Amino acid sequence: MPDTFYFALEVTVNGLMAGVMYALVALGFVLIFKASGIFNFAQGVMALFAAMTFVGIQNGQIPFAHLINAILGTNIHYFGWKLHSILAIVLTVVVMILLAWAVQRFIFRYLVGQEPIILFMATIGLAYLLEGVADLMWGADIKKVDVCLAEGTCLPQGINAAIDEATFNLFGYGFFIDNLDITATIVAAILVAALVAFSQYTKQGRAMRAVADDHQAALSVGVSLNYIWILVWSVAGFVALVAGLMWGAKSGVQFSLSLIALKALPVLMLGGFTSIPGAIVGGLIIGMGEKLFEFFIGSAIGGATENWFAYVLALIFLVFRPQGLFGEKIIERV
Amino acid sequence: MLDQSQGYVTDDGRKIGGVVMEMKNITLRFGGVEAIKDISFDIREGEIRAIIGPNGAGKSSMLNVISGFYHPQEGEVWYRGRKRPPMKPYQVARQGIARTFQNIALFEGMSVLDNVMTGRLTHMDSNIFRQAIWKGRAEREEVENREKAERIIDFLEIQNIRKTPVSRLPYGLKKRVELARALVSEPSLLLLDEPMAGMNVEEKEDMCRFILDVNDEFGTTIALIEHDMGVVMDLSDRVVVMDYGKKIGDGTPHEVRNNPEVIDAYLGVSHD
Numbered sequence: 322m323p324d325t326f327y328f329a330l331e332v333t334v335n336g337l338m339a340g341v342m343y344a345l346v347a348l349g350f351v352l353i354f355k356a357s358g359i360f361n362f363a364q365g366v367m368a369l370f371a372a373m374t375f376v377g378i379q380n381g382q383i384p385f386a387h388l389i390n391a392i393l394g395t396n397i398h399y400f401g402w403k404l405h406s407i408l409a410i411v412l413t414v415v416v417m418i419l420l421a422w423a424v425q426r427f428i429f430r431y432l433v434g435q436e437p438i439i440l441f442m443a444t445i446g447l448a449y450l451l452e453g454v455a456d457l458m459w460g461a462d463i464k465k466v467d468v469c470l471a472e473g474t475c476l477p478q479g480i481n482a483a484i485d486e487a488t489f490n491l492f493g494y495g496f497f498i499d500n501l502d503i504t505a506t507i508v509a510a511i512l513v514a515a516l517v518a519f520s521q522y523t524k525q526g527r528a529m530r531a532v533a534d535d536h537q538a539a540l541s542v543g544v545s546l547n548y549i550w551i552l553v554w555s556v557a558g559f560v561a562l563v564a565g566l567m568w569g570a571k572s573g574v575q576f577s578l579s580l581i582a583l584k585a586l587p588v589l590m591l592g593g594f595t596s597i598p599g600a601i602v603g604g605l606i607i608g609m610g611e612k613l614f615e616f617f618i619g620s621a622i623g624g625a626t627e628n629w630f631a632y633v634l635a636l637i638f639l640v641f642r643p644q645g646l647f648g649e650k651i652i653e654r655v
Numbered sequence: 656m657l658d659q660s661q662g663y664v665t666d667d668g669r670k671i672g673g674v675v676m677e678m679k680n681i682t683l684r685f686g687g688v689e690a691i692k693d694i695s696f697d698i699r700e701g702e703i704r705a706i707i708g709p710n711g712a713g714k715s716s717m718l719n720v721i722s723g724f725y726h727p728q729e730g731e732v733w734y735r736g737r738k739r740p741p742m743k744p745y746q747v748a749r750q751g752i753a754r755t756f757q758n759i760a761l762f763e764g765m766s767v768l769d770n771v772m773t774g775r776l777t778h779m780d781s782n783i784f785r786q787a788i789w790k791g792r793a794e795r796e797e798v799e800n801r802e803k804a805e806r807i808i809d810f811l812e813i814q815n816i817r818k819t820p821v822s823r824l825p826y827g828l829k830k831r832v833e834l835a836r837a838l839v840s841e842p843s844l845l846l847l848d849e850p851m852a853g854m855n856v857e858e859k860e861d862m863c864r865f866i867l868d869v870n871d872e873f874g875t876t877i878a879l880i881e882h883d884m885g886v887v888m889d890l891s892d893r894v895v896v897m898d899y900g901k902k903i904g905d906g907t908p909h910e911v912r913n914n915p916e917v918i919d920a921y922l923g924v925s926h927d
Contacts, residue, residue, distance in 0.1 A: 541744060
């Protein structure tokens with residue numbers, strides 16, 4: 322086999338793994354959109370907020386330290402502990418659940434039954450608000466995510482090297498696959514499997530699907546919409562945390578992290594806004610597509626195709642299959 | 656004649672018990688329009704109670720008041736001997752009042768079995784953590800609920816479409832699935848909003864049979880809205896007749912049929 326083939330294979334694999342990261346973000350959008358019809362523009366900021374909260378809690382940073390110091394004239398910054406990643410994740414999840422409750426209680430409770438555009442505008446407001454709160458709480462400096470996945474500190478020593486060696490020697494060709502990408506793929510697979518099991522086999526999952534399908538019918542079988550919406554925002558918050566940690570581990574936790582939401586848009590247009598499998602397949606197609614396009618055609622047209630490929634692909638889909646690959650076809654009866 | 660204090664025995668020998676639900680002087684307004692004007696009636700244990708009336712009489716509004724979708728401006732709702740505070744529809748459902756809708760509200764994306772299983776949601780007590788672990792109580796509950804769902808599916812003769820997505824079913828069967836979903840929650844009061852609307856004769860006969868069977872087999876108290884006078888007269892034990900938001904008749908089908916005001920309302924005689 323010629324080296325170009327292996328190189329193309331390597332590009333494909335890396336593209337697929339980048340796609341997993343896109344899919345993670347898109348997943349959060351789909352969850353909320355399905356259950357409440359809200360297109361949550363703040364999903365990216367939620368990922369940022371979750372990642373910053375995680376790092377802050379882990380490093381024992383005092384929330385709102387700058388604000389407290391400015392008002393009280395103190396000089397406090399840290400509690401002086403360093404928490405285990407697992408504990409920090411659990412605490413961050415608690416924060417995300419509180420956020421979900423607050424969003425429902427103070428924003429969307431008052432907007433039930435409003436036009437989609439109004440709900441959408443509310444999420445834009447939420448995005449800016451949350452970004453400001455994140456800044457106030459944890460400061461604006463770029464932070465490094467120190468979960469096990471970044472440096473392999475949680476894994477027994479040597480596994481990283483073993484993975485490197487195994488992938489490197491595959492087919493006797495110098496493969497390069499980022500360990501972080503492998504971890505992300507595994508975590509994403511577990512996350513999706515857990516979500517599917519949750520929605521298929523548990524009471525809350527069934528209620529969630531019921532609400533996503535028909536509000537009135539859900540009420541009539543005793544489902545509280547408010548409770549389910551808080552639950553859905555919590556789950557989306559958890560997904561945002563996972564996405565935020567993955568992206569944060571890759572490129573540092575910084576405010577540009579909230580822009581990953583933009584990358585999720587073409588994924589959603591491909592996969593359909595209401596389909597969880599769609600989000601995953603859409604993410605994979607975009608991830609792989611943009612890498613392969615760059616590899617085969619990019620050099621011929623001057624490179625840097627990754628910046629626009631996803632959006633152009635989404636545009637083509639909008640013209641020929643507006644409901645996406647897996648979305649529900651909208652039929653208007655006259 | 657009815658014995659209003661202790662219940663009564665129907666012509667076909669069924670014993671009707673005490674009052675399950677009592678509406679006292681209900682008035683419901685939408686802006687300046689009075690959809691229901693000062694209506695009182697009761698529903699007794701084990702009976703089939705019909706609410707009839709011409710289009711726009713306020714029948715569906717009344718059903719929506721009972722099931723908590725609408726809240727009356729005046730009047731009281733008494734349920735099982737207690738005055739009911741204003742409640743959300745899901746709270747009403749949890750109290751054991753199940754309903755169907757005039758324009759079918761099923762979960763279109765789910766299979767028939769899944770739809771019926773959602774009817775058991777009010778009976779699942781295990782919390783989210785137990786559900787996540789999926790052992791012990793959560794698992795037992797699921798098995799038990801599944802058995803109940805299968806029994807109702809058999810009862811309503813929809814076994815052969817158990818796994819079919821609801822969106823693919825014809826209208827008549829959808830109505831039956833909706834009945835199954837309401838019934839599986841073992842309601843103490845079952846509300847049916849025009850269960851026979853839009854059906855052909857054969858489907859109507861089937862639905863009539865099922866309603867009678869449900870009442871007979873499970874002793875379910877049923878309140879239903881219907882357009883078709885003939886159907887109502889065959890099915891129900893007592894009938895409330897509404898016209899322009901007012902109650903113009905209440906009694907056995909025989910009494911109602913001979914009530915001049917009811918005859919006027921249905922034949923459209925004008926009152927000067």
